[in-house]
Amino acid sequence: MSELGNYLRNARNEKGLSQANVYTQIGITNSRLCKAENGADNILSAIELKKLAVLYGIPTVPLFIMAGFLEVSDLEEYRSGFKNISMLDSEEKNHIQSQIDFIIKIKKKG
Incomplete structure (x- = not known):
């Protein structure tokens, strides 16, 4: 499992959200979110990561670094x-x- 996947899963769980809740609120399907949380590379776009950051109340920049969109x-x-x-x-x-x-x-x- 990837660092990004673990981070996303933990953030979602800390907010008490199911994958279905995420789909309802921001439109990322359960299967795509599951794949991302299990370490699939490049499954989520920068826009989707930004939406997750807002929903989960977490900073965007670390997500972008973990996803490879940015380097430190x-x-x-x-x-x-x-x-x-x-x-x-x-x-x-x-x-x-x-x-x-x-x-x-x-x-x-x-």
Whole structure:
């Protein structure tokens, strides 16, 4: 069984929903949901995963990463708040971080 499948099954069970309930609420058939929960790859679309996330009250990004729609590295620029940070190598990022740390240290003193 896949990490995504386990995660989806656990989230559904925690909400007390049956596969039939999921079908009624968002239209993913019992058989497709069962296949996804049992580890079938690429059975659900990104839109369907988003609907499940909303229904289950869970974050979308981890689902997209587990499903292979996103890589953690795809999020680096958005997490950092800096544009084009993915173009920098580790040494350049460390240099910038040391400058940020220095500025914060000075702010704390003042």
